Amino acid sequence: MAASSMANVFTDMQSSFLEDHPCITDITYSYGSSATLAAQIVNGSPADVFISASEATMITVKNAGKTLSVDLFAKNAGEIMVSLTSKFVGRITDIGSLTDAVNPGIKIGLCVATAPCGSLSNTILKNAGSTRGLVADTESPSAEDLVTKIEMGELDAGIVFHSDCVSAQKRKSSKCISIPPNMNATTSYYVGALNTRDVSRQFVDLVSSPAFTTSLQSKYGFLAP
Amino acid sequence: MKSQRVSPALKVIAFIAAIFVALPLLSIFVRVPWSDLGDMLSQKSTREALLISLQTSIIAAVISCLFGVPLAWLLARSESRGLSVLRIVCITPMVLPPVVGGIALLTAFGRQGIIGQYLYDWFNISLPFTRTAVVMAQVFVAMPFLVLAVEAAFRQNDKGLEEAARTMGASPSRVFFTIAIPAVRPAIIAGIALAWARSLGEFGASITFAGSFPGRTQTLPMAVYELVSIDYRLSLVLSLVLIFISVGVLAAMRDRWMAGR
Numbered sequence: 249m250a251a252s253s254m255a256n257v258f259t260d261m262q263s264s265f266l267e268d269h270p271c272i273t274d275i276t277y278s279y280g281s282s283a284t285l286a287a288q289i290v291n292g293s294p295a296d297v298f299i300s301a302s303e304a305t306m307i308t309v310k311n312a313g314k315t316l317s318v319d320l321f322a323k324n325a326g327e328i329m330v331s332l333t334s335k336f337v338g339r340i341t342d343i344g345s346l347t348d349a350v351n352p353g354i355k356i357g358l359c360v361a362t363a364p365c366g367s368l369s370n371t372i373l374k375n376a377g378s379t380r381g382l383v384a385d386t387e388s389p390s391a392e393d394l395v396t397k398i399e400m401g402e403l404d405a406g407i408v409f410h411s412d413c414v415s416a417q418k419r420k421s422s423k424c425i426s427i428p429p430n431m432n433a434t435t436s437y438y439v440g441a442l443n444t445r446d447v448s449r450q451f452v453d454l455v456s457s458p459a460f461t462t463s464l465q466s467k468y469g470f471l472a473p
Numbered sequence: 474m475k476s477q478r479v480s481p482a483l484k485v486i487a488f489i490a491a492i493f494v495a496l497p498l499l500s501i502f503v504r505v506p507w508s509d510l511g512d513m514l515s516q517k518s519t520r521e522a523l524l525i526s527l528q529t530s531i532i533a534a535v536i537s538c539l540f541g542v543p544l545a546w547l548l549a550r551s552e553s554r555g556l557s558v559l560r561i562v563c564i565t566p567m568v569l570p571p572v573v574g575g576i577a578l579l580t581a582f583g584r585q586g587i588i589g590q591y592l593y594d595w596f597n598i599s600l601p602f603t604r605t606a607v608v609m610a611q612v613f614v615a616m617p618f619l620v621l622a623v624e625a626a627f628r629q630n631d632k633g634l635e636e637a638a639r640t641m642g643a644s645p646s647r648v649f650f651t652i653a654i655p656a657v658r659p660a661i662i663a664g665i666a667l668a669w670a671r672s673l674g675e676f677g678a679s680i681t682f683a684g685s686f687p688g689r690t691q692t693l694p695m696a697v698y699e700l701v702s703i704d705y706r707l708s709l710v711l712s713l714v715l716i717f718i719s720v721g722v723l724a725a726m727r728d729r730w731m732a733g734r
Contacts, residue, residue, distance in 0.1 A: 283703075355599060360685075360699065362703050385684070386685065388684070389699075397684075400585060402584050402602070
């Protein structure tokens with residue numbers, strides 16, 4: 249089970265991982281908000297590995313005794329993602345321009361506050377002197393859901409993970425507007441095995457390997473752990 | 474004598490079926506934090522979700538009635554070809570997974586949608602993620618229930634009365650309003666109640682098309698879903714509210730569905 253912001257990474261590396269590990273015939277991923285996944289794991293979901301996009305959600309799983317050791321393997325920051333189909337594309341320049349007061353009729357999405365991307369955007373809004381109620385028109389259950397709605401053009405913009413915006417920019421669907429360092433915040437990505445199976449350990453080893461973390465930074469826009 | 478009509482083996486199976494349905498519902502009653510019930514129900518987020526749910530579902534039920542009754546009349550009385558296809562299309566949302574309905578609504582009325590793009594480009598109307606979108610999703614899934622109930626009633630109606638009125642010079646619309654409608658009033662009321670209950674419980678289509686934002690588009694079922702992983706006790710309380718409303722609808726309609734009991 250993995251944070252939805254890791255979805256494109258694991259989709260890309262699926263075939264190479266299977267080639268390197270001939271004993272593993274298939275990996276099934278379940279993506280979602282780390283908070284939702286953590287609740288599912290605590291309630292007995294039969295997953296092998298949990299990859300969270302925040303420390304808090306991994307602590308939930310650890311405190312429930314579902315995993316013994318966890319590894320920090322990456323970090324992520326926030327960024328404003330603007331749909332290229334949006335009428336407001338030239339008028340969104342910073343956090344302040346996300347409000348209806350500045351751009352009447354603008355539709356903004358944020359992740360729900362419990363999801364790591366949502367708590368990240370809350371911190372950023374607080375640093376910028378704004379609030380969720382002032383900005384958001386809808387709350388997405390997960391980072392992936394928010395990115396899709398912006399890419400579809402149903403939302404004009406939103407605060408997403410830097411890595412998700414980098415990928416969306418590569419797909420030429422959106423543009424990214426960086427948030428000044430004094431307002432931005434980061435969240436930490438952890439990986440933990442939920443059982444003692446060999447495959448679980450192998451997968452955790454891979455995710456926490458230097459090669460993987462380096463490629464996360466160079467190819468996907470994650471930050472060093 | 475009467476008890477011999479049902480064999481013991483069937484009784485056991487029937488009992489298991491009944492328990493399977495009743496037990497989960499009763500479990501909510503057992504686990505609801507009764508002592509904190511007042512506090513939880515008076516929380517701002519709970520009140521907001523309840524109000525949005527009541528408001529949107531009542532509007533959806535009224536719209537379903539205003540548009541659904543004429544549709545039911547058309548389906549029951551028109552002799553045009555292709556009507557059976559129209560009927561199937563109109564009641565498809567009843568069996569469609571609601572989330573598919575949400576995607577369909579987004580594809581039609583979203584900003585990039587087939588109709589929605591013109592609404593947005595020409596009139597600057599953006600429907601997704603608004604309370605209007607919540608109502609639209611509810612009408613989409615709930616109206617077919619009303620249409621089906623009312624159409625069946627129209628069909629059972631004695632056509633003789635309508636024909637007599639027509640031969641005496643009444644216009645088709647006069648026949649519709651003064652003869653057909655009064656005759657099916659119980660079915661219309663049942664249809665409204667059914668559509669209302671369905672609207673109130675609507676989740677999949679609305680969360681896809683209207684999103685979920687507390688105080689704006691978040692209805693009770695959306696709040697319940699979100700709370701399961703955050704505040705389980707509060708989600709139980711909201712579930713209890715929805716159970717009460719559903720049971721209330723059934724009780725109000727018992728004459729219709731439990732005839733003879």
